[in-house]
Amino acid sequence: MGLQKGHRSLRSEIERHLKERGYTLSKLGELTGINPGHVSEILNSNPPRAITISQLDAMGAAFEQAPGWLYELYEEECFSEGKVSRPRIVPYLVRCAEIGRRDCIESVVSKLLENPKNVSILFSVAEQLFESGNLEKSVPFYQFVIETEKDSYAERFVLSQYRLFRALQGTDSEKTWEAVIRFDPYRKRLPENYQLDALLQLANVCYTLRRWEDVEKYADELRELAHIVYEDQLIKRKSKKSVEALHTERHLVVYYGQGYLLKGIALESQGKYEEAKRYVDAYADLTWFEIMDETGEAEVEKFRLWATANLYTLDMLTGNTDILPDYIRFLDDYPNEILPGLVTIVKSANEFDFSIDSVLEHFAASIAHFYEQQDAISTCHHMQFRYQLANYLFKKGKFTEGLEEILRCLVLSDTMMDYDSFKRCAALFWAHLSHASDQQKSTYQTVITKGAVKDEGIFTVAGSGFGIV
Known part of the structure; x- marks a missing residue:
């Protein structure tokens, strides 16, 4: 039976293990990479040399102990007189x-x-x-x-x-929204560099939660602040004084462009397509941005690409289906945009009643890999795609396939703990229950009983979201 904590000390335990193993101080130094003289000072000097936590870990490994060995005794190294x-x-x-x-x-x-x-x-x-x-x-x-x-x-x-x-951001939409509410009152108290990052994060989180008015609010604040910071940086640079680098997670042009991009997507998602186009035009060409380097130039090119994609989106959503062949070629050239692009295409097909069977076949290999994209925004897009696809299949009388898609959507909304979407998916499945197989009913029952469904709500399909970062 071991000694009680009151009779033990860090050094007495190390010495005990040294004796049990028959190690000399030189041997322990060799095994741990600690200077043997330092080992001697740790154990024999008066007062003893302090032990760092990395040195204690090295000794624990030398004595074949589990990580955290003697941590309960290390406290004495941290407090003195x-x-x-x-x-x-x-x-x-x-x-x-x-x-x-x-x-x-x-x-x-x-x-x-x-x-x-x-x-x-x-x-x-x-x-x-x-x-x-x-x-x-x-x-x-x-x-x-x-x-x-x-x-x-x-x-x-x-x-x-x-x-x-x-x-606290994650796939639990309820907890994510609670995190937004908790932080929101403090956002304007942050230094400007952190505030830029914070506003971008707040807008992105609200995008995944489909809270479009909140996306607009944060996007407006982001644009305003990015413009102020940009003008301030320009003045400082032109004064020829030494300018302290702006420490942000992203290049300044990202915050400027994302303010317009997110505003446009929020408007698009509320059906305000013509107004949204004006914001797309604002980030389509940012080559005028003066504070630029190689990283910034790459970001400007991304915005050009996203503007092209989002203009295709707005054309499709307003019924201009003639551009579909061009849109498909664009998605072929930029595979990372296929998932949000297909959300737009299927939604447009449902709205304007045209066939996209050949499009779905064309992108079948990509669709099979959608589950590999597991970040919050991609999962949100994936869920929207499955929901729209289910409706498309139901309209064509393909009830078995449509029910499979709504089950996939149900699982995705459960994963995200998106209760409004979960309830809407459950209602859609129930509306077509007479066409469900026994296996589909069993799968539905398994998912439905896995967790409680909270709060009545309306499932709102988001826009394509090209360029959300």
Whole structure:
């Protein structure tokens, strides 16, 4: 039976394992890559040399221990005579989060928060986790910051609200919308560079949720801010003074163009096709943009491509089906646009009652791969495609095939936890129940009983969304 924690220390445990293995300090240094002199100072100096968390991990590996070995005892390295060692505690908490040592996190955080000034340490931990891609693991630390920081205008507080919004985005539409509501009041308190990113993210999230008025609101704000920042950057450059680089996730031209693109798509999705065309024209040619480099030029070319695609979309949705052969050739040239393009084509076929059997056959191989596109926007497009295709097949009297498509749509809406779409799909299946096979009824029952369906709602089909980033 092992010693109780009160009788154990980090160094006594290391020494015990050294003896059990018969390792010398030189051998341990060889196995861990730690300088043998440093190993000696860690174990024998008075006061002892501090151990870094990476050194403890290396020792654990040398002793064939599981990740997180002795983490419950490492706390003593982080606190000394009432002072906190930031260089040791930040990597320690990051590592605890990465391997799931919540017990250690809770113990250390409770001590840190005895002094509210230590909130900066928790913010640093959250930022390191977020920037390394561990978004979910960063959430508790941002929440600690938000709960502790008293000034809701402080940059650290507002950035934590923004990061939390980004971290909580996912395929659950209800939770995603809750994240939007929670962050929305703080968006204008962010520094301009973060605000550009935030407005783009807010507009994109609302696009996937088909909240068109909100997409318009954020797109309008994005265009206005991008224009202000652009003019400010131009003035600074022309003054010939040194200009600090604008630190944003994307090139400035992206925010400018996306403001117009998202506004156009929101209008299109509300049936305001002629008004939408004016916004497409605004991003079709951005070669006049003066703040440009190779990255910016590539982005301008993308906007040119998306404008072409979205003009095809608007033509199709207003009944100009003569351009369909050109549209198909365009999609052949740009395979990444096939999924949103087919949403438009099938929707137009349903609206204006023309056959697209040959189009569906032409793109059959691409359609078979739609499930491989699993990001939120592609899943949204995929769900819209299946719903429109089901209606197209029902109109042609192909009930078995149509029911298969609505089942696919039902599963996709369940995956996204999009309850309005789920309910609309269920109603469409039920309306054609007399044509369903026993297997289709069984599949329907399995999906329907998998989770609760909430809230009555109307399924609104989104636009093609060429260029959503």
